[in-house]
Amino acid sequence: QKEVEQDPGPLSVPEGAIVxxxxxxxxxxxxxxxxxxxxxxxxxxxLMYTYSSGNKEDGRFTAQVDKSSKxxxxxxxxxxxxxxxxxxxxMKTASGGSYIPTFGRGTSLIxxx
Amino acid sequence: KAGVTxxxxxxxxxxxxxxxxxxxPISGHRSVSWYQQTPGQGLQFLFEYFSETQRNKGNFPxxxxxxxxxxxxxxxxxxxxxxxxxxxxxxxxxxQPGAGxxxxxxxxxxxVL
Numbered sequence: 001q002k003e004v005e006q007d008p009g010p011l012s013v014p015e016g017a018i019v020x021x022x023x024x025x026x027x028x029x030x031x032x033x034x035x036x037x038x039x040x041x042x043x044x045x046x047l048m049y050t051y052s053s054g055n056k057e058d059g060r061f062t063a064q065v066d067k068s069s070k071x072x073x074x075x076x077x078x079x080x081x082x083x084x085x086x087x088x089x090x091m092k093t094a095s096g097g098s099y100i101p102t103f104g105r106g107t108s109l110i111x112x113x
Numbered sequence: 114k115a116g117v118t119x120x121x122x123x124x125x126x127x128x129x130x131x132x133x134x135x136x137x138p139i140s141g142h143r144s145v146s147w148y149q150q151t152p153g154q155g156l157q158f159l160f161e162y163f164s165e166t167q168r169n170k171g172n173f174p175x176x177x178x179x180x181x182x183x184x185x186x187x188x189x190x191x192x193x194x195x196x197x198x199x200x201x202x203x204x205x206x207x208x209q210p211g212a213g214x215x216x217x218x219x220x221x222x223x224x225v226l
Contacts, residue, residue, distance in 0.1 A: 006155075032213070043117070043203055043217030044156075088156060099211035100146070100169050105155035 003027050006089055006104030015113050019076040023089035023104045026070065030091040033065050034101065035074045038086045047087075048074065079111045115140065117206050117218035125224045131192040134221045138185050138206030145187040146215065147179060150201040159202075162187055163210050191223075199225045 006023045013019055021035075032051055036044035048063040050056045056063045062075040072091070076083055086108050090101040118137040126132050138145050147159040158171035162181035179189040185206075191198055201222050205215035 008152075036217075041219070043205075043219050044215075045217065046214045049213055090156075100158050100161065100171075101215070102158075103148075103156035 001026065002105075004089065004091060004102050004104045006107055008105050008107060010108040010110055012110045012112065013079055015079060015081060015111055017079050017111070019079050019083070019109060019111075021074040021076075021087050021089075021107050021109070023072050023091075024070055025072075025091060025102075027091075027093075027102075028067075028070065029093045030102075031094040032092045032101075033063070033072050034090040034092075035061075035063055036088040036090060036103075038088060038106065040085075044088055076109075079109075081111050081113055084109060084111050117204055117216055119202075119204050119218035119221050121221060122219065123222050123224075125226060126194050127226050128194055128196060130194050131190060132194060132223060133188055133190045134202055134204075134223075136187045136189075136204030136206075136218060138187070138204075139216055142206035142208050142216070143185050144207045144210045144212065145181055145185065146205045146207075147187070147189050148203045148205065149173075150203055150220070151199075156203070159189065161210065168210055194225045196225050199223060 004025045035048040038044040053067045060077045064073040086106040088106040089104040092101040144163045146161040161169040165181045176192045181187045201220040203220045205217045
């Protein structure tokens with residue numbers, strides 16, 4: 001079993017839909033949680049960065065962390081065709097441990113007009 | 114500010130050959146990490162360099178090596194190429210090790226025939 005599990009999809013939704021992307025993990029030492037977006041033929045770019053449990057909102061994007069369930073989510077409201085990309089979750093331990101992030105495989109999202 | 118630059122963007126090699134990939138980090142960034150991305154395994158950490166020293170290494174065979182120069186530019190080398198080395202190799206830079214955000218280049222896509 002991989003340390004971080006993420007359904008590769010693809011996830012296909014109509015424009016305007018609310019999208020939910022999820023990851024589960026097994027290492028309870030993870031404290032920092034990130035979501036990266038990767039467009040085709042591009043490198044990943046950071047979307048959201050959160051510490052410990054709770055919610056964080058940035059425009060149409062909301063990141064949610066539930067450490068008790070070892071489950072993180074990224075919600076996209078009013079999805080647009082320009083949101084079509086692969087979304088990778090990543091997580092790492094706090095300082096003192098290995099700060100190298102562990103990535104999920106990524107979920108391919110397709111938003112059709 | 115220029116982003117992370119990786120060269121070459123695409124290359125084709127045959128089994129048994131070796132390859133060298135280059136990465137120029139964002140100006141002022143002194144930490145450089147390398148990742149291998151494949152559809153089956155996702156993004157896997159290769160190694161991290163800071164101040165010309167390898168600080169962390171992933172679980173890859175010794176055929177994979179790297180180095181960092183005094184201007185923070187980095188190279189990675191793969192010797193005795195195997196078919197399974199076909200992948201997108203991504204370089205990421207950050208101001209220092211353990212920084213929150215990784216800034217990725219567009220990658221070097223290696224095909225081994």
